[in-house]
Amino acid sequence: MRLRVRRRPVKYARLEVRPDGTVLVTAPDGFDVDSLIERHRGWLEGKLAEIDGLREIAESGFPINGEFYQVIQGRKAKVHTKFKTVFLSPSREEVLSCLKKLLRKELLPIVDEYSEKMGIQPGKVYIRHQKSRWGSCSPRGNLNFNIRLIAIPPELREYVVIHELAHLKYMNHSRAFWELVGRFYPDYKTARKELKKWWTIIELNPHWKWLAGGV
Template sequence: MNLRVRRRPVRYARIEVKPDGEVIVTAPEGFDVESFLQRNSSWLEGKMAEIDGLRELAESGFPVNGEFYGVVRGRKARIHERFKTVVLPPYPDELREELKRFLRPRIEELIESYAGRMGVSPGKLFIRSQRTRWGSCSGKGNLNFNLRLAAVPPELREYVVVHELAHLKHRNHSRAFWDFVLCFYPDYRPAREELNKWWGVLELNPYWRWLEGRE
């Protein structure tokens, strides 16, 4: 087990399992971490089994639009939707740009579809490689979307767009915010759970690890 112990002045110890399988225990000085892990062994085994399942899925190809495409090595990056293949170029920058070209029109189409109905006027659209979130909305109304959205099923991408557009009405995650999201994306709860699974898949996928400079 890949274990990391963080000693912090906290009142209660806690366990966190990262998508890549790393186990992090945060506990005060002098706390018996080994006994703590033994008491939580059943829960921990379940989480590790879940990650093993995600790892098997993650290694089945290059994820695009919720599917796993075959990978071909080549000189120029390209996504072939018809043949379900991705041409992997020598350098990740080239593939990142190709994924941006793939993702941008799909995001723009969703914004155009929802903004009027939701009564919002978004600012500029940015697509970036982000390590902690699927999207964000700036104080100026600009929308930022994670390049990882090229990998997920279209309906999950749709939820993220609705979520960020809703922040143009409600800046926090208040009850009013979630009620507003519910009006336009009723299945937001299962969508959030599915997005968590896809985040884990992308953390484990060898091609996205290369793409994001994690290998």
């Protein structure tokens, strides 16, 4: 078990398993970390086993729309949805640009559909390479979506759009916010769990690691 202890002036100790399998403990000075690990050992072992299973899935290809495409190294970046292949050029920027175009084509009709259904008028739609969240919205009503959304199943992408549109009405996670989300995506709790799994898969996927600037 890879353990990393982060000492912070927090009131309660926090235990987290990172997508790479590192166990991160955030705790105040003098806190008994070993005791915390022992109390939660069963939970930790379950989470680490889950990550090992996701790692095997993550290494099976390039995820597009929830499926794993065959990767071919080529001179020009291209995605063939019919043949389920991804051509990766040596240029990260070129590959990211290709994925952004594909995602925009997938996203905009969903944004238009649910904007009308929900009676919400968003501003501009941006696609960015973010490292911490699937999407966000600005006080001006603009929507930001993570390029990683191209990797996940379309129904989860739909949930993310509904979630961010709902934030244009409620800039919080209040009961009213979740009621609005639930009206248009009743199974949002399952979607949230699935998104966590997909985030881990993308973090472990060697091709997305390369796109993020990793080895």
